[in-house]
Amino acid sequence: MRNLGAAIITTLLFLSACGEKRIEPIVEAQHLIEINNPIEIVLEDFIVDVDTLRLELSDASIMYEIKNIHIMGDRYYINVWDRTTVYIFDSRGKYINKIMDKGNGPLEYISITSFEVDRINKRVIIADGFSRRIFVYDENGNQLNVIQLDFNPIIILPYEDGFLQIYSGPRHEYENPEMENYNIHFLDSKGKFISSAIEVGTPERIDIGSDYKTDCLENGEILLQPVLSNIIYKIGTGKKVIPFYGLVDNSSKHKFLSQKEKESFEYIVRKGDKRMKEKESKGFLLSWGAVSDLTDYAFFAFGFDKKYYLYYSKSLNKSLFIDPEKVKGDRNLVDIFFSYPVSIHGNRFYISPHPLLIDQVRDQLPDGILKTFFENTYDDSNPVLISFTIKFPE
Structure with missing residues (x-):
């Protein structure tokens, strides 16, 4: 594994359907991450520093299933699958408040299309694609501002003094022709369009939507991996968009889709399920934009019907590709620890x-912290959180 730093990656090896290698041009990237064959790893040697957290249950805080969590300071901001509520808990699991402004009023949202935290300005950002508005809250969940947009927001992120919209899906959605053929839209503090980036036709840009496409970094920068792309972009200060990570496959058993094959999936959502499963059954590795940047690692999730995880150690300049089905150890523990993370923060997976x-x-669990914890977890409990770090094999 090599860190190319500022070097330019100009080629990428793909596997064809007949198993031969061929070279396809891609956009430039700053760092190369190798996808290798999945290795057999022992769960106990990989998962370390396990901790558990029980979220306080009350009439105000009762919830069922967590969609995702953003961590800001010592607080957890939890979005649930019904897209109506963001719950706020402290790091000990004590309930603080919730954002639940669902309704048809001028200060209410119809549904939470996207939700993010602004760690620099200590705010919570909610977008509602139905009413075309952005809702801004302080760190305690008090509403600060409602911003009317002239387009349907898809994913709204805090960016510098304004916002950034990530859009990937059917085009011809915008009244403003300057927004029409671009993937990234920079907005000012009032939600007005400023400029765009990543134009239609850019290599490695594919127009399929996903809930897992971005990671807001502590310094205000953003990582973006377009669906099915082998390029991860970093959106830095001053509206700079650079290809940051490039995923390459020189030796694994998996195959990458060619650019032409990727484009054949354009605009497909549910109808593409069968085609995606067929591709996976033939050994193609499908990426869905699930990228997260930790302090010491970068983490990527792959797979449509089958899961694969890629861990990249920044200090070692090495990658570890894992097939959860091949992890050694107690299978019940494997099923738990290789659930898709609801949050990744610092060096911890949640x-x-x-x-x-x-x-x-x-x-059926072996004796240990999780068995004891689950024995005291009941059907009428709130969802629980398990956090852990990983030990990268030498």
Whole structure:
């Protein structure tokens, strides 16, 4: 594994359907991350520093299943799957407040299309694609501002003094022709369009939507991996958009889709399920924009019907590609720890096992912290959080 720094990656090896290698040009990138064959790893040697957290249950804080969590300071901002509420808890699991302004009023949203935290300005940002508005709250959940837009927001992120919209999907959605053919839209503090980046036709840009496309970094920069792309862009200060990570596959058993094959999936959402499964069954590795940047690692999730995880150590300049089905150790623990993270912050991964999974494995777990924790977790409990770090093999 090599860190190319500012060097330019100009080629990428792809596998064709007949198994031969061929070279395809891609956009330039600053760092190269190798996708290798999945290695057999022992769970206990990889997952370390496990901690558990029980979220306070009350009439005001009751919830069922967590969609995702953003961590800001010592608080957890939790979005649930019904897209109506953001709950706020402290780091000990104590309930603080919730944002639940669902309704049809001038200060209410119809549904939470996207939600993010602004760690620099200590704000919570909610977008509602139905009413075309951005809702801004302080760190305690008090509403500060409602911003009317002249377009349907998809994913709204805090950026410098304004906002940034990530859009990937059917075009011809915008009244402003300057926004029409671009993937990234920079907005001012009033939600007005300023400029765009990543034009249609840019290599590695594919127009398929995803909930997992971005990671807001502590310094206000943003990582973006377009769906099915092998390029991860960094959106830095001054509206600079650079190809930051490039995923390459020189030796693994997996195959990448060619640019032409990727473009054939344009605009497909649910109808593409069968085609995606067929591609995976033939060994193609599909990326869905699930990129996260930790203090010491970068983390990527792959797979449409089958899961693969890629961990990249920044200090070692090495990558670790894992197939959860091949991880050695107690299978119940493997199912828990290789659930998709609801949050990644610092060097810690946060997971929230589904209540049905907890019921299924509770009596079968080996003695240890999780068995004890789950024995005191009941059907009428709030969702639980498990956090851990990883030990990168030498």
